[in-house]
Amino acid sequence: MNTANPQLEGLYLAIAAINRLLVDKGLLSHAEIQNVLQTVERNVLADDNQLNVSSSHQKAVAFPIRLLLLANEADEAGTKFCFDDLAREIGRRT
Numbered sequence: 001m002n003t004a005n006p007q008l009e010g011l012y013l014a015i016a017a018i019n020r021l022l023v024d025k026g027l028l029s030h031a032e033i034q035n036v037l038q039t040v041e042r043n044v045l046a047d048d049n050q051l052n053v054s055s056s057h058q059k060a061v062a063f064p065i066r067l068l069l070l071a072n073e074a075d076e077a078g079t080k081f082c083f084d085d086l087a088r089e090i091g092r093r094t
Contacts, residue, residue: 009083016071030076041065066090
């Protein structure tokens with residue numbers, strides 16, 4: 001088993017929790033988080049000269065961004081989420 005995968009799952013969920021806390025404290029809104037994540041995702045996927053990497057590499061880089069986008073959407077809707085559910089939804093949307 002690759003130990004990096006569970007570590008990354010934990011990191012993504014921790015960042016999602018920090019995003020939730022920022023919203024709860026009124027420092028950012030769900031819309032602001034959504035906007036910045038969408039901008040980063042667009043930049044990653046539109047960068048044709050990203051060290052001459054493949055499209056699949058760019059999609060892999062975009063995965064955590066997409067996961068955080070979905071976590072933000074779920075939190076705004078008041079929906080509980082887990083990593084597996086978010087990852088499956090990313091697969092459905094791409």
